[in-house]
Amino acid sequence: MEYTKITETPSNHNDLEKMDSLSLLRKINEEDQKVADAVAEVIPQISKLVDGLAERFEKGGRLFYIGAGTSGRLGILDASEIPPTFGMPHSRVIGLIAGGDTAIRKAVENAEDDRVQAWKDMMEHHITDNDVVVGIAASGTTPYVLGGIADAKKHGVLTAGITNNPGSPLALAVDIPIEINVGPEFVTGSTRMKSGTSQKLALNMISTALMIRIGRVKGNKMVNMQLSNSKLVDRGARYVSEGLGIDYAEAEKLLKKHGSVKAAIDAGR
Template sequence: MIVNEKHVKITEEASHYDELEQMDTLDIISSINNEDKKVAEAVEKVLPKISHLVDEITTRFEKGGRLFYIGAGTSGRLGILDASEIPPTFGMPHDRVIGLIAGGDSAIRKAVEFAEDDTKQAWKDLKEYHIDENDVLVGIAASGTTPYVLGGIHDARSNGILTAGITNNPGSPLAIESDIAIEVVVGPEFVTGSTRMKSGTSQKMVLNMISTALMIRIGRVKGNKMVNMQLSNTKLVDRGTRYLVEELELSYDEAEKALIKYGSVKKAMEALKQQ
């Protein structure tokens, strides 16, 4: 496993701004906004890599495979966030996209000291889900050196599992260790080393692309609508009802009754079109 710590860490380089405490509030947030503008451009440069990864995940997903995210700290939380939104948004089971964080679920809210330094723990966590070669593992680490992530990627790859790494430092151990390296170079952070900022934003953007494109590719979206979303609150029932009104030219009451009867926009559409 590659654990070289000597590569250049752009994420640890000094901010382009100094004496932040001397700035007034508008200067602070304007400067942060100017830095954030660089993120989308950095993500754009790696779109071919993201596209390739989505296609690989789709192939495995259609055979029953799963998508796993692993990370520590902010990176781990972002993976869990993305995974947790798949069931309500696209109606997928909770066990198809899974996010794991160093230190376990308690680390979602409160940092667990030194949890990210164990190179063996990620594989132990993954084995609890019986991960195999039909699955895909995506490691997320701004630094590209997080031991928890590196160990998981190394062990997964050694067991014939496709791996990808999302990092913000070019040439990092994570990029080298992964089958597909997604290196989003956003530059130094506004607050030196605070990778919850631009690096985290870029990771969120990439994860949005991966999961959304995957769900579209496997047929969980129709047109531009979330036709498989869970009807878990009044807002979503209203949204689904309006989808049916638009698609089938029903009255609102008719559409709502059909939606509640069949349980999803997609099922309601299919049933009503057959009548």
């Protein structure tokens, strides 16, 4: 299959080693400013994914992110932030990376070239056709991701793909393609830069919109956040105070008794 691999096209900037620090940073920022506009172009596709996720989450379904390298790490990052931010179990949004947990910190040689391992990794979590799999690959060609998507589709699982190469194998393989064209990277081929930034924005949008849709946010507050440190207890007490129109001390006492902002406000009404 022929398509233009935008992530490998030459940078818009040359002789980088001759630039001073200020010039380098300004040029990187100049490129970064293109990312949000590129993400805006794919909001309709992201919306389709969120709708599909919300429908399945209401039935107990889960979200799986699969990726390699930077893409895999970004999926794991997004998944890991769901429990503390929205109070959901770790088992509802799951990030998987080629090479396993070791690859979060260190590259694992040839791990991304294994087409069968992603499905094995998902099977460890007893994946079902009520779940959703999102493959993340800037290139759109990562075998670990493509194999996982193919196996997921064989088993009736809804699939989506986040890629920075429109028309790539990943975009063609999934039910919902999210093709974010950010153009060439500042350092040619370094997809940890604009491509990675675009993926992070998209993942923020997917998981946050999903959590709002399934009732984990009230108004604009994180009413189900975990109260894991004094900062979050203070924030929660302020939310309860505001929500119930009571003083801070009473709100804090109510919060600690019931364990979450939502439970404390429900109990105080």
